[in-house]
Amino acid sequence: MCGIIAAAAQRDAAPLLIAGLKALEYRGYDSAGLAVLEERQLRRVRAKGKVREMEAIYLADPFPGSTGIAHTRWATHGVPNEENAHPHMVGRVALVHNGIIENHASLREKLQAKGYLFTSETDTEVMTALIDAHISKGMRLRDAVLAAVQELEGAYAIAVISSDEPGRVVGARRGAPLLIGVGIGENFLGSDAQALVQITNKIIYLDDGDVVEISRGNMQIYTIAGERVERAVHESELSVDAVERGEYRHYMQKEIFEQPRAVANTLETRIGANGVLPNIFGVNGEELLEKVKGLHIIACGTSYHAGMVAKYWIEEHARLPVSVEVASEYRYREAVVPEGTLLVAISQSGETADTLAAMRESHRRGYLGTLAICNVPESSVVREADLKLMTRAGPEIGVASTKAFTTQLAVLALLTLHLAKQQGLDATRYNDLCVQLQRLPRAIDEALQIEPQIIKLAERFVHRHHALFLGRGMHHPVALEGSLKLKEISYIHAEAYPAGELKHGPLALVDEDMPVVAVAPNGPLLDKLKSNLQEVRARGGELIVFADTAAHIDESTTRSLILRIDAAGEFIAPAVFTVPLQLLAYHVAVLRGTDVDQPRNLAKSVTVE
Incomplete structure (x- = not known):
C-alpha cells in the first residue's frame, strides 16, 4: 500500500526522504509529501500525483532540517488531492500513516468538541489531532503516541514528529509493517526495507504493537503497554542493484525475464537426485506434515491462483483433500475444520492484511498448524506461522506479480511432492515429477523465447475492449491469472472461465470483436478443449491458442492463431504456460501507453481491508 520513510539524521533529511519515496513508488500511490523539523519549526510540502511533482515543489523552495517524515498515499479515506495527502499537521504534530482507523x-x-478543526477527509488527520491533544496535557511525544494508540481501532503504521522535540521521531505499528534502519550516527523508519537500502542494510523489524522512539544516536522500543523491549538487528541482503531496472524498459519486463533464475533459486538445496530434501520446512516440519489429513489454502489475487493450481496437484498426487479460499471471504465465515487440517497462507509480501488476519483468525479454529509461503523472511505472516517455505523470488517492484507467481508454484510443487511421497505415491511416478520440476527453470527460459511472436500478437489486442480466457483443469487458474494480468496493466476488461463452461453463459459474448485466448497443454482434457475451441470458431470468435508442442492442434482446421510452447511435462505446465500470458499482458499495455509498473488504483502490498 502506502509508503513511509522517516529520518533522525545528521544531514538534511529531505533529499534522503525523497530518495526513499522513489524507492517505494512500486507500491502504488496517488499523492506524496514530506515534513521536516528544524529548530522547532515544521515545514511541509505535498502534491497530488507522483513523487517527482512533489520534489519539484520542494526544490523550488528547499528548506533545511535533519528530522523528517515522508509518505506516498494510496487513497482510502478521501479522494486523492493535496488536502488529503500526508503528512498531516495539527498543532505541533506532523504524522504519516499506513492503514485504516476504524x-x-x-x-x-x-x-x-475540544475545538479541533479538520481540513481533510482522512482518518490520519484525526490521529494527528489525538496525539496533539495528549501533548497538550503535558506529555512527551513518545508518551502521547503510547496513549493515543490505546484508543485506536484498526490497522496502522505511523511515524510522528513534534515541533516540541527536534531530533526525535516516534513510530508505531499494528497490522501494518514498520521497521527501523540503523545507520551510523543516525536512524530511520520505513515501511519497507527498499526505502532504506540506499542508506543502510541494518534492519530491525518491529513486532505488532511496538512503539519506537529514534534519534540520531539512540533508539528505544516499547510494547503497547509501555514496557521496554529489544528486537534483533538483521542485515538485509537487498541491494541497490536488485531494485534497478537495468536494460529493461519496465520493472515488470525485467521480472518476467528473471523468472528462470528466481525459480532456480527457489528450488536450489531443496530438491536433489533423490527427490525433495528433508527438513526444508524447518526443524519440526517433518513431524507436523506427517499428521496432515487435509489442507486449507488462503490467499489473495495472484497468490490465490497459485493455491488453485496446488489444489489440483495435491489432490491428484498426494490424495489429500484441499480447499482454496480468498482470504477476505474466509475471515468472515465460520469454516468447518476437519481434524488434521493444515492452514497454508500464501502471500508475496507477507503483510497482506486479509491473509494475515485470516491466519490469525485460524488459531481459534482448531487447525493442525500453519504454513507460510512467502517472499519476505521477516514478514508478519512468516514470523507468525508454525512452518514456512520461502520463495526466493527477490524484490518484485512491478505491481502486477510475475515471478512471485511462478516461484509460489515452485514452492507448492515441492509441498506437493513431499506430501505425495509421504502418502505413498508410486516411486516411478514420484521420480518423474521430481525430474519435471528440476526442468522448470529451463522450460521457463525457453518459453520466454516466444516474445517476438507475442509482440506481434499484442498489436491485435491494442484496440480491443474485452477478452475471454479459457483453460481446463489445472489450467483454469492459469487462464484466471492471464486475464488478471491483462486487466491489471492494460485496463482491457478480461474474464476467464473453465472451457467446459462456455455453453453455460460466456458463449453469448463471443463474436468477431471478442478475442478468445485458450491454454492448450497436452493431456487427457485436450480433446475436450478442442471441442470447446470449435464452439468459439463456429460463432465467429477470434481464437488465440497457446498450445503445447505435443498437443497436435491443427491450425488449418481450427482457423486460429496457434503459438507453440514446450511445456516440458504436464506437472510443470501451469508455470510454463503462465509466462507467455504475462508477456501478452505486458506488450499490450506498452502499446496502449499505460503505466505498466504502477497501474491506476492498485497497490503492491495491500495492508488494509
Missing part, C-alpha cells in the same frame, strides 16, 4: 469518526467528534 473508529476515526467517533474520535473526530470528541476532538471537534
Whole structure:
C-alpha cells in the first residue's frame, strides 16, 4: 500500500526522504509529501500525483532540517488531492500513516468538541489531532503516541514528529509493517526495507504493537503497554542493484525475464537426485506434515491462483483433500475444520492484511498448524506461522506479480511432492515429477523465447475492449491469472472461465470483436478443449491458442492463431504456460501507453481491508 520513510539524521533529511519515496513508488500511490523539523519549526510540502511533482515543489523552495517524515498515499479515506495527502499537521504534530482507523469518526467528534478543526477527509488527520491533544496535557511525544494508540481501532503504521522535540521521531505499528534502519550516527523508519537500502542494510523489524522512539544516536522500543523491549538487528541482503531496472524498459519486463533464475533459486538445496530434501520446512516440519489429513489454502489475487493450481496437484498426487479460499471471504465465515487440517497462507509480501488476519483468525479454529509461503523472511505472516517455505523470488517492484507467481508454484510443487511421497505415491511416478520440476527453470527460459511472436500478437489486442480466457483443469487458474494480468496493466476488461463452461453463459459474448485466448497443454482434457475451441470458431470468435508442442492442434482446421510452447511435462505446465500470458499482458499495455509498473488504483502490498 502506502509508503513511509522517516529520518533522525545528521544531514538534511529531505533529499534522503525523497530518495526513499522513489524507492517505494512500486507500491502504488496517488499523492506524496514530506515534513521536516528544524529548530522547532515544521515545514511541509505535498502534491497530488507522483513523487517527482512533489520534489519539484520542494526544490523550488528547499528548506533545511535533519528530522523528517515522508509518505506516498494510496487513497482510502478521501479522494486523492493535496488536502488529503500526508503528512498531516495539527498543532505541533506532523504524522504519516499506513492503514485504516476504524473508529476515526467517533474520535473526530470528541476532538471537534475540544475545538479541533479538520481540513481533510482522512482518518490520519484525526490521529494527528489525538496525539496533539495528549501533548497538550503535558506529555512527551513518545508518551502521547503510547496513549493515543490505546484508543485506536484498526490497522496502522505511523511515524510522528513534534515541533516540541527536534531530533526525535516516534513510530508505531499494528497490522501494518514498520521497521527501523540503523545507520551510523543516525536512524530511520520505513515501511519497507527498499526505502532504506540506499542508506543502510541494518534492519530491525518491529513486532505488532511496538512503539519506537529514534534519534540520531539512540533508539528505544516499547510494547503497547509501555514496557521496554529489544528486537534483533538483521542485515538485509537487498541491494541497490536488485531494485534497478537495468536494460529493461519496465520493472515488470525485467521480472518476467528473471523468472528462470528466481525459480532456480527457489528450488536450489531443496530438491536433489533423490527427490525433495528433508527438513526444508524447518526443524519440526517433518513431524507436523506427517499428521496432515487435509489442507486449507488462503490467499489473495495472484497468490490465490497459485493455491488453485496446488489444489489440483495435491489432490491428484498426494490424495489429500484441499480447499482454496480468498482470504477476505474466509475471515468472515465460520469454516468447518476437519481434524488434521493444515492452514497454508500464501502471500508475496507477507503483510497482506486479509491473509494475515485470516491466519490469525485460524488459531481459534482448531487447525493442525500453519504454513507460510512467502517472499519476505521477516514478514508478519512468516514470523507468525508454525512452518514456512520461502520463495526466493527477490524484490518484485512491478505491481502486477510475475515471478512471485511462478516461484509460489515452485514452492507448492515441492509441498506437493513431499506430501505425495509421504502418502505413498508410486516411486516411478514420484521420480518423474521430481525430474519435471528440476526442468522448470529451463522450460521457463525457453518459453520466454516466444516474445517476438507475442509482440506481434499484442498489436491485435491494442484496440480491443474485452477478452475471454479459457483453460481446463489445472489450467483454469492459469487462464484466471492471464486475464488478471491483462486487466491489471492494460485496463482491457478480461474474464476467464473453465472451457467446459462456455455453453453455460460466456458463449453469448463471443463474436468477431471478442478475442478468445485458450491454454492448450497436452493431456487427457485436450480433446475436450478442442471441442470447446470449435464452439468459439463456429460463432465467429477470434481464437488465440497457446498450445503445447505435443498437443497436435491443427491450425488449418481450427482457423486460429496457434503459438507453440514446450511445456516440458504436464506437472510443470501451469508455470510454463503462465509466462507467455504475462508477456501478452505486458506488450499490450506498452502499446496502449499505460503505466505498466504502477497501474491506476492498485497497490503492491495491500495492508488494509
